[in-house]
Amino acid sequence: xxxxxxxxxxxxxxxxxxxMDAHELGxxxxxxxxxxxxxxxxxxxxEYVHMELGNPSLPSEQIGVEAQIEALRNGCAxxxxxxxxxxxxxxxxxxxxxxFLGLNVxxxxxxxxxxxxxxxxxxxxxxxxxxxDRDTILFLDPCFPVQKQQSRVIGLxxxxxxxxxxxxxSLRDALEKKLQKGNISAILYSNPNNPSWMCLTEYELRIIGxxxxxxxxxxxxxxxxxxxxxxxxxxxxxxxxxxxxxxGRYTMNCVHLVSCxxxxxxxxxxxxxxxxxxxLAHRHFPALTKRxxxxxxxxxxxxxxILYAISSGVSHSVQYAMAAMMKAACExxxxxxxxxxxxxxxxxxxxxIMEKHHFHxxxxxxxxxxxxxxxxxxxxxxxxxxxxxxxxxxxxxxVSAISLVxxxxxxxGMRGCAASIRDDQFDALDERLALFDRDFAPASPQPx
Amino acid sequence: xxxxxxxxxxxxxxxxxxxMDAHELGxxxxxxxxxxxxxxxxxxxxEYVHMELGNPSLPSEQIGVEAQIEALRNGCAxxxxxxxxxxxxxxxxxxxxxxFLGLNVxxxxxxxxxxxxxxxxxxxxxxxxxxxDRDTILFLDPCFPVQKQQSRVIGLxxxxxxxxxxxxxSLRDALEKKLQKGNISAILYSNPNNPSWMCLTEYELRIIGxxxxxxxxxxxxxxxxxxxxxxxxxxxxxxxxxxxxxxGRYTMNCVHLVSCxxxxxxxxxxxxxxxxxxxLAHRHFPALTKRxxxxxxxxxxxxxxILYAISSGVSHSVQYAMAAMMKAACExxxxxxxxxxxxxxxxxxxxxIMEKHHFHxxxxxxxxxxxxxxxxxxxxxxxxxxxxxxxxxxxxxxVSAISLVxxxxxxxGMRGCAASIRDDQFDALDERLALFDRDFAPASPQPx
Numbered sequence: 001x002x003x004x005x006x007x008x009x010x011x012x013x014x015x016x017x018x019x020m021d022a023h024e025l026g027x028x029x030x031x032x033x034x035x036x037x038x039x040x041x042x043x044x045x046x047e048y049v050h051m052e053l054g055n056p057s058l059p060s061e062q063i064g065v066e067a068q069i070e071a072l073r074n075g076c077a078x079x080x081x082x083x084x085x086x087x088x089x090x091x092x093x094x095x096x097x098x099x100f101l102g103l104n105v106x107x108x109x110x111x112x113x114x115x116x117x118x119x120x121x122x123x124x125x126x127x128x129x130x131x132x133d134r135d136t137i138l139f140l141d142p143c144f145p146v147q148k149q150q151s152r153v154i155g156l157x158x159x160x161x162x163x164x165x166x167x168x169x170s171l172r173d174a175l176e177k178k179l180q181k182g183n184i185s186a187i188l189y190s191n192p193n194n195p196s197w198m199c200l201t202e203y204e205l206r207i208i209g210x211x212x213x214x215x216x217x218x219x220x221x222x223x224x225x226x227x228x229x230x231x232x233x234x235x236x237x238x239x240x241x242x243x244x245x246x247x248g249r250y251t252m253n254c255v256h257l258v259s260c261x262x263x264x265x266x267x268x269x270x271x272x273x274x275x276x277x278x279x280l281a282h283r284h285f286p287a288l289t290k291r292x293x294x295x296x297x298x299x300x301x302x303x304x305x306i307l308y309a310i311s312s313g314v315s316h317s318v319q320y321a322m323a324a325m326m327k328a329a330c331e332x333x334x335x336x337x338x339x340x341x342x343x344x345x346x347x348x349x350x351x352x353i354m355e356k357h358h359f360h361x362x363x364x365x366x367x368x369x370x371x372x373x374x375x376x377x378x379x380x381x382x383x384x385x386x387x388x389x390x391x392x393x394x395x396x397x398x399v400s401a402i403s404l405v406x407x408x409x410x411x412x413g414m415r416g417c418a419a420s421i422r423d424d425q426f427d428a429l430d431e432r433l434a435l436f437d438r439d440f441a442p443a444s445p446q447p448x
Numbered sequence: 449x450x451x452x453x454x455x456x457x458x459x460x461x462x463x464x465x466x467x468m469d470a471h472e473l474g475x476x477x478x479x480x481x482x483x484x485x486x487x488x489x490x491x492x493x494x495e496y497v498h499m500e501l502g503n504p505s506l507p508s509e510q511i512g513v514e515a516q517i518e519a520l521r522n523g524c525a526x527x528x529x530x531x532x533x534x535x536x537x538x539x540x541x542x543x544x545x546x547x548f549l550g551l552n553v554x555x556x557x558x559x560x561x562x563x564x565x566x567x568x569x570x571x572x573x574x575x576x577x578x579x580x581d582r583d584t585i586l587f588l589d590p591c592f593p594v595q596k597q598q599s600r601v602i603g604l605x606x607x608x609x610x611x612x613x614x615x616x617x618s619l620r621d622a623l624e625k626k627l628q629k630g631n632i633s634a635i636l637y638s639n640p641n642n643p644s645w646m647c648l649t650e651y652e653l654r655i656i657g658x659x660x661x662x663x664x665x666x667x668x669x670x671x672x673x674x675x676x677x678x679x680x681x682x683x684x685x686x687x688x689x690x691x692x693x694x695x696g697r698y699t700m701n702c703v704h705l706v707s708c709x710x711x712x713x714x715x716x717x718x719x720x721x722x723x724x725x726x727x728l729a730h731r732h733f734p735a736l737t738k739r740x741x742x743x744x745x746x747x748x749x750x751x752x753x754i755l756y757a758i759s760s761g762v763s764h765s766v767q768y769a770m771a772a773m774m775k776a777a778c779e780x781x782x783x784x785x786x787x788x789x790x791x792x793x794x795x796x797x798x799x800x801i802m803e804k805h806h807f808h809x810x811x812x813x814x815x816x817x818x819x820x821x822x823x824x825x826x827x828x829x830x831x832x833x834x835x836x837x838x839x840x841x842x843x844x845x846x847v848s849a850i851s852l853v854x855x856x857x858x859x860x861g862m863r864g865c866a867a868s869i870r871d872d873q874f875d876a877l878d879e880r881l882a883l884f885d886r887d888f889a890p891a892s893p894q895p896x
Binding site: 306 | 465466467477479480482498501505506507508512514516517520521523524525526527529530532557562563565566569572573594597598600601602713714715716717719739740741742743745750752753754756757758759760761762763764765766771791848
């Protein structure tokens, strides 16, 4: 296959998928992007280096697979699962949160969701109904783009801070300026950060927690990449510090989204739980009482009104898988931090190849000016190009990633996922980026 | 165990679950009811005759279980499923719709959902965004209560017609009066009807279809109990008339919710598809273009914006189960109508016992004044009692069902599900209803 690919072929696929042309790719959802690339591969008979979708790529933890199969053999498929979650799961998840986040969240404050995607959708919906004057969600950008898409579907307002510009103490002023307006219902972030892999520190989380208390704002903490700050060699031992940094130590106004997709490579089955701080879980809101003609309790409304209405609960067999994997992790039979460390190695190699061809990491610094770590995701661009410029050209070279525009990043560039690249693809990446650089390097200044 | 149960025990459980007392049971969601009854059983060490939750109770179709296990063994759990559905599924579902509904819906107009609950939630969300002046969903009541709950969660207005009062030609005027107002975005019904088991006829569906055309309203047709009008002995042969009656023969403005929960007893795994009429699927709406910065196409918005945001698709292994069961049904290897006929037999026995103790069926007539059939659900009350009166008393007698209030029924009574009663429980039902009748029968007039 010769790169760049035929322009007409690529553009035609884009329009087939409802975009105006390849220039509109920045607006495509990740899944639209997946569909577009798949179709280009089919029509051009080529294979991309896929960095667009955050697929785990490691095999699923076998303990989960076996537990799910056993549950199916035992006949769970014909019975609606308890909407509150099967007791084995809520028990295991409560232990898991204690073992790896170092937090106490009792079983009755945990509920399974169809992936953290559903968890976040349900929380956005609920939190927007708690207090009529709080109509805006504050994102700590750059963010997982679908979380902003969720707000657009539901019809919520969003505001944001680019966390890259406000590390450490400067976060306090930036956040407080937003919270003072009185319209912020929730603060939403993922830690480690998708897409940039920056990691909020305990110090920064304390700032967030203190302000959540002062302004009575709820924090939605997405820990999809729990303990995957691989720079710290001591993470991931159950019930041992250092734990995943968490806002849960500094405020009771918080919920945690704990997904099995990445830590147990179980993304295909849509498996996650919401862990709600017990204080918030048991709080009553008059607006909920009015809307649902109930006692207006946060947790009960989340479970019996919202999650019930959205999907009637989570696949029964998947709940058994989650329970088994979380239990195994607590008992040291699954070391998910060690297992996923390969992503950091892949990211490291990709970044090396990129730098060779005049690409670079966009969000390159973490807190305290440390270099950002290697992990599941990274941000990049070519020379001084914008993300849109790069996306519109890179697609012809058999390399796929998504634009940072949809992540709300103030900085220009793209998000790459290091997980799905195979060992036999690093050479292809090297060659294609070399071609790209050959075609787009600025003309050298003529010697005098 | 002696019935009635201890009043304090029952009332205390109700308040623990966020109700004011047992009088508030009419407001409880079905799943809240399940939780309440479960807790009463635990505390009182008794077993109810459960008629509240529509659990299939038959074992799941083994073909589905085996396919799901094989998919898990093949390693599907670590990969996000295509948001559009795996090709095997959309192909099988397209065939299934042809074989049992007699309709042509191409593969690209079919998408899997986390049960039809998610299907309906997603459609409600999408349809309410198509045209800003259409803010109301018209229910043909009595309805599946959670579908109204969905509207409350999303924040949509609802209007309704009690279909029991408008059978045959009288439906036309009643519907048209509602549609003329111009605010109806969609007409929603289940056929056979949950809770009453009334069945809309082809004649009535033609009326609905014609009016949907005239007023450009979208019909959401929920066929969770596909072909389960057991009065007709010839239903359920693939590709052979008589098919499930469907509005899809009379309007292109329609979508069909096809669930595997009841027909294949697969409720636990949350397995369903939406089949969108191709004309509607390919239609573009300016309001969607504006909201999502896209071409505004109905189907693409449903899949890539709404369903993606709500849960990132449907459990990968479950999609293989669905595909296998639908394929088997088309090929005559699963006769789901014959398999589920046992529900009709159970309903028949329950109704006989009830009548003995002065209970009766509330929605007792179907179209053309035929007696309503026996099936998965039925409606009932005691003498001339309201549903609330009955619910508040029946709960002390170890028999559980839900109030018709939440179904929007104009008639008073309760919904019972015939599926979960075991053969060894008919005697218990008989005894408990006898006790109930002993305690509440009006005093006989004294002989002169």
